[in-house]
Amino acid sequence: MSVMHYPNFSECKVVVIGDVMLDRYLHGDTSRISPEAPVPVVNIHGEEERVGGAANVAVNVAALGARCTLIAAIGQDEAGAMLKKMLLSQKVDCDLIESTYMSTITKLRVIGRQQQLLRLDFEKYYAWSAKSLEHKLEAKLSNAKVLIISDYAKGMIAEPQALIQFAKARGIRVVVDPKNEDLSVYQGADILTPNMKEFEAMVGECHSDDDIVMRAQALIHQYNFEALLITRGAHGMTLVEKHNNQYHHIPAKAREVFDITGAGDTVVAVLATCLGLDKDYLFSAKLSNVAAGISVGKLGTATIGVEELDRHFSETDINRSISGVVNKNQLLLALKKHKAQNQKIVMTNGCFDLLHTGHLAYLQEAKALGDCLVVAVNDDDSVKRLKGESRPLNRLHDRMLALAALKSVDYVVSFSEDTPRALISDVLPDVLVKGGDYETTQIAGAQEVMANGGEVKILQFVDGYSTTQLVERIHQSNQQVGEVV
Template structure:
């Protein structure tokens, strides 16, 4: 399955549901309490993170999508902390604040990256369902996807009103369900139960075939557009009416903490669908995102650069031969990680020791090396009949195998000036007896503050000389 990074900036999503504050007390522990057989933690750091529906909205914003949130809180310090964190992340949050009821807080005591204790401060909210529905109605214009993030804490009491309101506008509705009655999500475009939640409704599934058949019946009964069952270490299963089941394996390299993984799945799904991705591709992106988040501690958001890098690994574009579009996306990610881009170009027809030494010198000028090579017609114009000896595909494959080279791209024009304008490398290098003013693109690079360097070549190393020697023999 081919994956790409969607235009998340064009994907407005509205999240409605149970917001909560995930609070972490961090500290060291070196002794057991004399009062009871428990460790004593000396707290030296307090950290607040948005949780529940607020974490879903935060994840959407972290991907670069416009995110709005409607939820219910108390009138207290925890609600203020939530509002401040969400505003700082660019989330538009509207809270129905209820006096006399606490904002839901999950307090975790941590020591050496291990959770020692969790304490929950919560009461089921007496939500004004009509007022909340009116708030949602007022925010739906321009929204591409509505997410119902349901933790069963009382914020969502009128699911059908919200679902039908969105459907009348042609807005997709995604629901992360809870409880023993999935009937409240009837008509949703997609629901995302985990395996335990799914089996609570349909009964235990002995194998994948039974999961698929029972899922199909559930979709028919509830008039669902699709069903995504998240299955932990067994990955995910996407079910759609009149389509074969799609089973995706888990992508986690190392599972550190599963807190918030479900939030990451539905937020990535929602943002990708809002950006126009087809459902299978959106699910595959969500699967990659989940594999990243379980390697982090606590409730965490996945950034667009992190997801882009995972997509590049998936598509094999972390290194090697790329198209210009792939290269631009990859370079954007590299720069997001603070890496400097070095650019050079040439024909590289028969690779020799001089080329290898030159490319190693070029790579040392920055963090990533892009090598642009002339296509076959361009080489023939430059070098004359009988050249190139090797086709462009073979030349790119050989260059991509060198340790000094990160990415290889070809160009058809007489010079690489168009690529230089697109890439805007921090460093432009050329080898040979050129003066800096003779290097194609030097003026462009220097105009935006980049560096231009001319590097020497290894003596007595020349593709033309090699060709002439072979012909002479």
């Protein structure tokens, strides 16, 4: 069974182009009906502003830790200035057209008792030609992995086909959140993410899952898409792929729905960033489904950070694998629970290229020093640097699975540096264990652990066992066989 590690979003650069807007919320209490008309009276006690539309897509990308550039248009007004300030504060690289032809689109929502009572839209927009945007795209698409076209039908994406072709000619994947019912304008995009209402406006009413799949497959082949991801609210998502006509119905992950505002933006952001890291469509869709489930549990447009996504990630079937194989973020979250229960955390590290009796005895002895044993493993490149080009004999994937299967080991995590000092500094175990003939001062991370009140233990390996010795015996055995032959 394969181990799917949580993506390192920081390795991805995403460009978002589309319609941005400012979402304003007025919060209040309502307990009576107006005597002037049959409407509730809301006593306002607070207000807030959030980014909306393509701006919300961009901040969701940035919240994952990816590098994000937003190309959009705003008015030369107070709402535009506020929107720009909010985007910059959330680490979005902004390339905004500040235009006198338009006002910044603003949506004002009145909220009473956590429910949306009324929405007022203020908008005056302008249709931008693709030609007028090419110089911005040319500059910002450098080193980008994916382009998100966030089309809210407010003028920025007046010529989507030209934008798609511009990106595809440069080898950049294109994800489209569509509003236009004429899908020919999105021809050649990698994937579209319509919601169910938008999808049925394109293909007609669907009466079953089979209807959805059949009509999605027809659109994919007609317009040369690689996939369609249809978001279906309480029914989850349906992913249909061009490759082998594969399809997957993904159940919803929401526990309680407060507000679906912006959930589609969250889906697009997570989906596109995963695709930019060369994850497959199914993984990307499943992770975006988890993010959507978190988003609808919040009021208003919401960004989903890595830590929050990590916390829910383990509850999904994305990472169903051997228990205990984790990345750093998952490990730190898991250890919080152990520490909350006053359990003693023990940590050790090594290459563990070929597991042998010496390793087993050492790990059992290490586990006996506490309640939870964490094993940090050098990745393949790190092993090569330490042991030579012929090592490791077993890939990181296989070494981690073998360790995770041991009763004495609770968590296995990898690191890419020559020493695990940085990882140990993040974990700060109660006991740091190293095997061999070392002085405490020679052990990576020892200083940080002791400064935190922890202790360092040096255990002796079982005599006669080492991976290097095993490798030498194998070579000698092969040579002897060769001489006999």
